[in-house]
Amino acid sequence: MSDEIEIRGGGAVAVDTHTLRAAASRFLTARAELDALRDRLGSLQLMLLVERDVAWQAAGSASVLSARLADTMAEADAIAHDLRVAATVYEIVELDAQRTAAALAGDDAALARIDARRDDLMRLHPDAVGQARLFEFERAIMWPSELVRETTQFGYDLGGLFDDLLGEGLGKTFEFAPGVVAGAALGTLTIAGAAITGAGGTGRVPHDGRLTGAMPGVAIARVSSGATSAPAGLAAAAARVPTGDARVRVEVYTMPDGSRQFATYIAGMRDASVAGGRDPWDSESNVQLYTREKSASYAATLQALEAAGAKPGDTVHVFGHSQGAMIGSHIALESGYDTRTLVTFGSPVEADVGSGTLSVGIRHSDDAVAALAGGGHAAPVGAPGSFVVERVVDEEAGMSSHGISAYADTAAKVDASTDPRVDALRDTFAELATAVEVDVVEYSAERTG
Known part of the structure; x- marks a missing residue:
């Protein structure tokens, strides 16, 4: 197994263009300081040459130093130029993704703003467009x-x-x-x-993506209930995804001000049947959800939330594995709850959730199920602070990379990370930890139709 994780802000580009441009500016500042030093050195060279009878060696050293300063200045110029071109290439990739989203949404004002910025960038760096196209092609292939x-x-x-x-x-x-x-x-x-x-693009669910068809018949049953506490981190949340008889776990948080928040943990597929058997968490539901059709497992999850007391507009935090991640994605998009957090483990889709939902996607690069998301959206999705984690689990080829235990292991590595992009998720867990009471109930489910 690999211990390395990659955390990025989501989308095709894992680079902060502002940081690249700031670094270029620092190189140019250093270049200007070197230029000033070389000017002063030039005056010193003239003085030494005048007194070359007694300062010939010093004059030669000053000449060598001046040449080295000139070389260093040229390198600083080249690095600054390359950094600015790189920033432009990455920004064009981001703008192209934003333009596609704006076109799909029919947002003419956004299109005009994006086109104006792209035109400015292309005037400054005409070659950057071709490099951006090459970058997008390489991402699509690689x-x-x-x-x-x-x-x-x-x-x-x-x-x-x-x-x-x-x-x-x-x-x-x-x-x-x-x-x-x-x-x-x-x-x-x-x-x-x-x-x-x-x-x-089947695995990339747009912001207006909705499940179609009638809601299938399903019945839920309470498996267990009791009291608990908030998960201490992402690994603890992954460990709460049901693995036994339960399919959905709902936690009810009573906050200090008397309000309530809900957290739901949704299991992945349990039955490989494609014929629609008793268990809603089967292959049939997988296919239905992936093709954006309502499934019995989606219906059961909504019933579980309702049975636990969640009402439209209530705050919900969703954690889902595999099929459960697809269910959670559509809860965030269309359920009517205020879905503040969406954490997906090995999801076959990536949903373009709104700016009010913190989106955290945990993917394994060698997970064939996660690959169904097609690499995800080209632009970041979700609220500020959203991020994507990727990791190679089984470097010797195997099928273990999709299991929730492997994703829990990756989650633990995220918890141990000092990356500041994880802070927004840590703040969510910290807020839930202030609850004065946490009740938990787990549900099983069966098809009735």
């Missing part, structure tokens, strides 16, 4: 690179096993060894699937 690597390795190992079972002579019969063929085939299929997913 975002599933870890998954491609692991599936290729898996195919190679599988082909080698097949060769061993049938005898070592099989590899000599064909021009290429079975492992090479199988690895190339699985890797190519993964690239093709990723390209289709990314281009189709």
Whole structure:
């Protein structure tokens, strides 16, 4: 397993363009200071040359120093230029994503503002547009690179096993060894699937994305209830995602002012059945939610919140794994609750939630389910302070990267991080910790139709 996590503000660009431009300005300031020093050194050189009979060595040293200062100034100019071009490239990528969103929303004022800024940037750096297009193309191709690597390795190992079972002579019969063929085939299929997913955009739910169809029939039953306390951090929240008989856990927080807030934890798929069996958390619900259709598991989650006392407009914090993450995403988009927090573990989708929802996406780069999100939105989503965490879990190829236990391990690494982008989520947990009372109830569910 890898201990390294990448935390970014979301979207295609993990770079702060303001910081790049500020760094460029500092290099130019240093260049100006070096220029002033070189001017003073020039005067000293003239004095030394006048007295070269007694100061020849000093005059030579001053000349060498002046040449080195000139080289350093040229390097400072080049670095400042490169930083400014990089900032422009990244900003154009961000503006392109914002322009797409504005066009879809029919926001003509935003389109005019974005186009004006893009025009200004292109006048300053004409080559930046081509570099931005190349960056976007590379992201579209390279975002599933870890998954491609692991599936290729898996195919190679599988082909080698097949060769061993049938005898070592099989590899000599064909021009290429079975492992090479199988690895190339699985890797190519993964690239093709990723390209289709990314281009189709099914995994990127827009801000106005809504589930369609009638609400399926479902019945919930209370599994357990009691008192608890607020989770101390992201790992503790991940540990509360149901793994037993329960499918939905709801916590009711009574705050010091008498108001109430709710936290819900939603399980991932439990049944691989595609025929719509008794358990709503099955493959049928997966397909329905991914294609933006109401599922029995979505209906059960809404029933659980209502049974726990949540009413439209109430504050809700949502934590969901896999199928539960898709359910939570649509709760944030369309349920009528004031969804302050949306934390997803291994979600097949990324929802463009509004500016009132703190969005935290935990993804594993080698998780095929998380890859269905197509790399997520090109622009950041959610309220200020939202972020995305990525990590490679199984570097030797395997299927463990999607389990909630692997995501809980990643969550613990986020908790241990000193990255300031995690502060907004820490503030949420700190606020919940002030509750004077926390009641918890867990629900199971069954289809009734």
